[in-house]
Amino acid sequence: MKRTRPLKRKPKRSEPKHREPEAVDPRSIDDDPVVQGILTAISQKRLKPGAKLGEDKLAAAFGTTRIHIRQALSHLASRKVVMQIPNRGAFVYRPSWEEAQDIFAARRIIETAAVSAAVDRLDKAGKAELKAHMEREARHDRNDRWASLSLTAEFHILVAKLAGNRVLLEMSRELMLRTSLAIATFEQPGEPDCSPDAHPDIGALILARDKAGAVHAMRHHIEEMEQRIRPRDGEDEVDELTAIFQEIGARARAGG
Amino acid sequence: MKRTRPLKRKPKRSEPKHREPEAVDPRSIDDDPVVQGILTAISQKRLKPGAKLGEDKLAAAFGTTRIHIRQALSHLASRKVVMQIPNRGAFVYRPSWEEAQDIFAARRIIETAAVSAAVDRLDKAGKAELKAHMEREARHDRNDRWASLSLTAEFHILVAKLAGNRVLLEMSRELMLRTSLAIATFEQPGEPDCSPDAHPDIGALILARDKAGAVHAMRHHIEEMEQRIRPRDGEDEVDELTAIFQEIGARARAGG
DNA sequence: GCCGCAAATATTGGCGCCAATTTTGTGACT
DNA sequence: AGTCACAAAATTGGCGCCAATATTTGCGGC
Numbered sequence: 001m002k003r004t005r006p007l008k009r010k011p012k013r014s015e016p017k018h019r020e021p022e023a024v025d026p027r028s029i030d031d032d033p034v035v036q037g038i039l040t041a042i043s044q045k046r047l048k049p050g051a052k053l054g055e056d057k058l059a060a061a062f063g064t065t066r067i068h069i070r071q072a073l074s075h076l077a078s079r080k081v082v083m084q085i086p087n088r089g090a091f092v093y094r095p096s097w098e099e100a101q102d103i104f105a106a107r108r109i110i111e112t113a114a115v116s117a118a119v120d121r122l123d124k125a126g127k128a129e130l131k132a133h134m135e136r137e138a139r140h141d142r143n144d145r146w147a148s149l150s151l152t153a154e155f156h157i158l159v160a161k162l163a164g165n166r167v168l169l170e171m172s173r174e175l176m177l178r179t180s181l182a183i184a185t186f187e188q189p190g191e192p193d194c195s196p197d198a199h200p201d202i203g204a205l206i207l208a209r210d211k212a213g214a215v216h217a218m219r220h221h222i223e224e225m226e227q228r229i230r231p232r233d234g235e236d237e238v239d240e241l242t243a244i245f246q247e248i249g250a251r252a253r254a255g256g
Numbered sequence: 257m258k259r260t261r262p263l264k265r266k267p268k269r270s271e272p273k274h275r276e277p278e279a280v281d282p283r284s285i286d287d288d289p290v291v292q293g294i295l296t297a298i299s300q301k302r303l304k305p306g307a308k309l310g311e312d313k314l315a316a317a318f319g320t321t322r323i324h325i326r327q328a329l330s331h332l333a334s335r336k337v338v339m340q341i342p343n344r345g346a347f348v349y350r351p352s353w354e355e356a357q358d359i360f361a362a363r364r365i366i367e368t369a370a371v372s373a374a375v376d377r378l379d380k381a382g383k384a385e386l387k388a389h390m391e392r393e394a395r396h397d398r399n400d401r402w403a404s405l406s407l408t409a410e411f412h413i414l415v416a417k418l419a420g421n422r423v424l425l426e427m428s429r430e431l432m433l434r435t436s437l438a439i440a441t442f443e444q445p446g447e448p449d450c451s452p453d454a455h456p457d458i459g460a461l462i463l464a465r466d467k468a469g470a471v472h473a474m475r476h477h478i479e480e481m482e483q484r485i486r487p488r489d490g491e492d493e494v495d496e497l498t499a500i501f502q503e504i505g506a507r508a509r510a511g512g
Numbered sequence: 513g514c515c516g517c518a519a520a521t522a523t524t525g526g527c528g529c530c531a532a533t534t535t536t537g538t539g540a541c542t
Numbered sequence: 543a544g545t546c547a548c549a550a551a552a553t554t555g556g557c558g559c560c561a562a563t564a565t566t567t568g569c570g571g572c
Contacts, residue, residue, distance in 0.1 A: 029334070055554070067526060070554095074327065078285070078334035087533045087554055102423040109369040109424070167358040167434075168365070171427060178423075311524070323556060326524095343524060343563045 049094035100182035186229035305350035356438035374418035
């Protein structure tokens with residue numbers, strides 16, 4: 001790479017004409033099974049915020065090598081889904097209380113705009129998709145917690161899809177995930193992420209092309225979600241085991 | 257990690273109590289000099305969409321090893337600033353025409369919301385920051401193209417900052433960069449990214465707490481930007497060098 | 513002289529190994 | 543008994559090497 005000779009009439013390579021990268025396999029790292037696995041595990045709340053994601057463990061679990069794991073974790077860290085700390089490892093991202101509020105505020109902005117656009121450009125195919133989803137959500141098994149979580153997330157994604165803006169769709173996906181983390185971090189135990197009745201209402205309003213109504217319903221729905229979380233004061237530093245053992249101790253004292 | 261033995265009274269390690277990763281150096285990969293270098297090179301349009309980012313070249317240029325380059329490129333690929341193609345390498349991302357339009361639409365949504373929030377929560381410090389930036393932008397050297405580009409980008413970032421939502425700020429940063437790429441891909445040569453007079457107007461309206469006016473001005477400003485780009489039909493496949501040499505040939509014919 | 517095929521070259525991808533750092537466990541000392 | 547210091551183990555970080563793939567160059571045939 002060093003240009004020792006100042007001039008050379010015939011350079012070995014005449015201005016390397018790198019071909020433009022059109023028409024090539026656009027497969028992204030998002031399709032990586034490790035990324036997908038961690039993502040669904042998080043959105044289904046099988047991985048809690050703060051959980052350690054050891055490279056060797058994951059490599060063994062996914063039956064692959066540490067390099068793929070590193071790539072996947074780096075990608076997820078770029079998307080703020082995991083947090084990487086030098087020489088310490090990767091952890092499921094745990095948003096701060098302020099960040100959680102910012103996430104909900106961003107969703108309010110983006111998803112109301114998405115609903116509005118979805119109503120504007122709703123067509124035959126869109127109506128069909130929406131109806132199909134609403135039916136699936138109506139008759140799903142409410143006892144299957146993991147399926148429920150997946151379905152409720154899919155509704156919001158579907159609305160973003162109907163808006164017809166891929167950039168907005170990516171942002172919605174990212175915000176959905178970060179919402180999962182925010183809720184998992186600050187939720188009161190036992191409550192669902194979405195109130196179960198809100199989605200049919202919003203869907204019906206979209207199908208009726210009631211733009212103002214649908215936007216209002218979506219905003220209300222998100223505000224309702226936001227009101228379900230509460231800041232945990234001070235307790236942040238206490239690690240999970242302490243809380244567990246405190247509870248066990250209290251139960252033991254009460255029971256005997 | 258295989259649990260061959262069903263029960264073990266004293267496991268070698270008693271439930272590894274990994275400490276929660278609080279209070280640790282939150283330095284991100286965004287601070288990496290390679291990432292920053294490529295980012296500023298792109299936002300200053302010294303790197304054009306489609307440009308090849310060879311790992312060895314970059315490693316030599318930045319005086320580091322290939323591993324750091326790979327990490328930086330992976331991160332930038334996660335943020336859709338570069339495009340990585342297996343076994344081909346990394347290229348500066350070139351958005352499609354549809355994606356470019358989606359980016360502007362997303363900016364319309366997010367930045368109007370940001371302006372609105374900025375007006376709402378404008379305080380003494382915010383006013384000072386805004387005034388300071390407007391002065392800098394007013395008396396900057398208009399012939400220094402690179403400084404101009406940096407300053408105009410900073411205005412939009414500042415507005416997002418004043419909105420007080422970090423998530424929205426990140427999104428704005430990302431959209432700014434992708435706008436640079438969209439404009440660089442589809443611009444008519446020679447035109448600036450932002451119309452030079454729009455920023456003082458918007459800034460003044462924010463300072464006057466005229467929310468509706470500021471929002472309208474920002475929306476208009478972004479729409480104006482959007483109208484400066486045009487789809488290029490067919491020409492996409494033509495090699496850059498071909499275009500350059502065609503121009504040189506035409507100039508030679510005209511000159512002699 | 514031009515096109516197609518094949519060797520050569522350059523570039524990226526991946527694995528193993530070892531260094532650096534952190535975390536855990538043990539023991540001595542106050 | 544508690545705390546500090548030190549050593550051992552585990553985990554992440556990084557470098558060099560080699561394989562896999564793409565691109566360029568060179569050659570021969572048409």
